Amino acid sequence: MKEIRIGIIGTGNLAAHHAKNYNAIPGVALAACCDLNRERAEEFAKTHNVEKVYDTFEELVKDPSLDAVSVVTWNNAHCAATIAALEAGLHVLCEKPMAMNAEEGKRMQAAAEKSGKLLMIGFVRRxxxxxxxxxxxxxxxxxxxxxxxxxxxxxxxxxxxxxxxxxxxxxxxxxxxxxxxxxxxxxxxxxxxxxxxxxxxxxxxxxxxxxxxxxxxxxxxxxxxxxxxxxxxxxxxxxxxxxxxxxxxxxxxxxxxxxxxxxxxxxxxxxxxxxxxxxxxxxxxxxxxxxxxxxxxxxxxxSFFAKEIQHFVACVRGEETVCRNPAEDGVxxxxxxxxxxxxxxxxxxxxxx
Ligand SMILES: NC(=O)c1ccc[n+]([C@@H]2O[C@H](COP(=O)([O-])OP(=O)(O)OC[C@H]3O[C@@H](n4cnc5c(N)ncnc54)[C@H](O)[C@@H]3O)[C@@H](O)[C@H]2O)c1
The missing domain is CATH 3.30.360.10 (Dihydrodipicolinate Reductase; domain 2)
Structure with a gap:
């Protein structure tokens, strides 16, 4: 089975839940992370066994080894980070709320449709x-x-x-x-x-x-x-x-x-x-x-997060063909x-x- 390589954008509190659950899935590697706070990203990389630390999400999404990213930043960066990742050909799991407003959400959905990549929203309670x-x-x-x-x-x-x-x-x-x-x-x-x-x-x-x-x-x-x-x-x-x-x-x-x-x-x-x-x-x-x-x-x-991350990875691998939390629900x-x-x-x- 091909390894799935994940980047984490934003390495604060909730990113730890994402990282822990990615690390628990066989064949998934945490390849990269970034944060506005470099020190926090370095610490996160050590704790969660992340291979490489970048300074910005713009640099991270260019990493050719990546398949997908989790966007776990403050809400005001969800739109820009998600669109950058989709345009770089990566699948995205974006935390809730999808964006700051519907206008941003619609642009994110359009970017997903254009790229043909998955944009899943972190409605974890589902x-x-x-x-x-x-x-x-x-x-x-x-x-x-x-x-x-x-x-x-x-x-x-x-x-x-x-x-x-x-x-x-x-x-x-x-x-x-x-x-x-x-x-x-x-x-x-x-x-x-x-x-x-x-x-x-x-x-x-x-x-x-x-x-x-x-x-x-x-x-x-x-x-x-x-x-x-x-x-x-x-x-x-x-x-x-x-x-x-x-x-x-x-x-x-x-x-x-x-x-x-x-x-x-x-x-x-x-x-x-x-x-x-x-x-x-x-x-x-x-x-x-x-x-x-x-x-x-x-x-x-x-356990909700574990199931959410497992579902995202299964969608990326093509093992699940219907995403439970599609972008349109976020919009x-x-x-x-x-x-x-x-x-x-x-x-x-x-x-x-
Ligand atoms: N699903 C849930 O139940 C749940 C629970 C808590 C938080 N969240 C969501 O997760 C996201 C993060 O929340 P948190 O509690 O981890 O916050 P946090 O403050 O602990 O972490 C956010 C991190 O993002 C970084 N960041 C901000 N802008 C960035 C950018 N442009 N590039 C790179 N890094 C950037 C910050 O420096 C910070 O380290 C929010 O959208 C929040 O709504 C979801």
């Missing part, structure tokens, strides 16, 4: 075992027609600061960082309807909450301590099949505790995917709740996020083409 089980119920018709979904990803005090809180590098706050996962998962399970409009609101009056004591949270390695992104966003999205999705996300909100939830409502059954998988239905004219029994991998979230998500942000700004419902 690889969760709960997503697989929920999808199997949906596809068997257990929910009937899904007309509504509701999701919350709420942090009480969880702005990671650094580049995540810098709109110029992230494109936004919890909506583009956390909401992107939950909106995508809901839409994926609903059968990928296209959005036709969104009505959204945001709030950014709480701020970084750096003063909070006795509370631990994930913070970016990046030194910036200010925040120019929203603390909270809420939206109602309408789809072309008549279904709707309600979403609420926050980095900061005065609520009892952090919450992650996703529910689907169909005319034959409903389903809770987060926080716990359950089917709500009618059996023998009895209202019933069905709890699927399944083994959860030890480190569940890490669809960026259109929804753009519309929510625009609606929050204008105070009106925003149509989506």
């Amino acid at each position: 690889f969760g075992i709960n997503a697989d089980i929920a999808k199997s119920y949906v596809e068997s018709g257990a929910l009937g027609n899904i007309y509504y979904a509701k999701t919350r990803c709420i942090r009480r005090c969880g702005n990671p600061l650094g580049w995540f809180a810098d709109k110029a590098r992230s494109g936004g706050g919890p909506l583009i960082d956390l909401g992107v996962h939950m909106i995508d998962l809901a839409r994926y399970l609903m059968g990928k309807p296209c959005a036709v409009s969104a009505y959204g609101v945001t709030n950014n009056s709480i701020g970084p909450q750096e003063n909070i004591k006795f509370h631990s949270r994930y913070t970016s390695k990046d030194p910036l301590k200010d925040s120019t992104v929203e603390d909270f966003a809420s939206a109602l999205v309408r789809f072309d099949n008549g279904a709707a999705l309600q979403v609420e996300v926050s980095f900061n909100a005065h609520i009892e505790k952090d919450e992650l939830s996703l529910e689907l409502l169909g005319d034959k059954g409903g389903m809770t995917i987060e926080p716990e998988l359950q089917l709500h239905t009618v059996q023998n004219d009895i209202l019933s709740n069905v709890t699927p029994v399944y083994s959860v991998p030890k480190d569940a979230f890490s 669809e998500l960026m259109k929804i996020l753009d519309a929510i942000y625009k609606s929050a700004e204008t105070g009106s419902e925003v149509k989506i083409d």
Whole structure:
């Protein structure tokens, strides 16, 4: 079997998940990496057994030995790095969010189509075992027609600061960082309807909450301590099949505790995917709740990344012919996020083409 040679663009926290999972696949080599921070890239190369360190992604993509890259930079570099890699004839796995906005996403999709190479988006939650089980119920018709979904990803005090809180590098706050996962998962399970409009609101009056004591949270390695992104966003999205999705996300909100939830409502059954998988239905004219029994991998979230990277490599090798997370799904998500942000700004419902 031909060796698959991977380059990693951006060697921060999440790149480690990519590297670990590439290294676990026989016949895959980490050939190159780069980062704006050369020292970080050198350290990463040592830790993850990467053969060569480049200064820039422009140099890295010219490495003739490469087959594919992972783009794991701040969001504002996803578009340029992805297009450079595709134009150099490389397959790309680009982290979520696909880009800063739909316009960038469309250019990335066009570059993939022109090059004939794969552009896969890192919607890692699609690889969760709960997503697989929920999808199997949906596809068997257990929910009937899904007309509504509701999701919350709420942090009480969880702005990671650094580049995540810098709109110029992230494109936004919890909506583009956390909401992107939950909106995508809901839409994926609903059968990928296209959005036709969104009505959204945001709030950014709480701020970084750096003063909070006795509370631990994930913070970016990046030194910036200010925040120019929203603390909270809420939206109602309408789809072309008549279904709707309600979403609420926050980095900061005065609520009892952090919450992650996703529910689907169909005319034959409903389903809770987060926080716990359950089917709500009618059996023998009895209202019933069905709890699927399944083994959860030890480190569940890490296992999602393992499956995502395995799928990407299988697509690159041609062993899988249908990519689970194609570029067009990334563009669809960026259109929804753009519309929510625009609606929050204008105070009106925003149509989506
Ligand atoms: N799938 C998930 O659940 C998940 C989780 C966390 C982060 N992410 C995504 O992964 C990406 C990286 O996040 P992170 O947490 O690793 O951030 P990070 O700050 O730890 O790492 C990002 C790295 O990219 C580097 N970088 C920025 N611009 C670059 C450029 N032009 N060229 C080369 N390197 C560049 C930075 O120097 C930094 O080292 C983001 O897009 C984020 O949204 C996804």
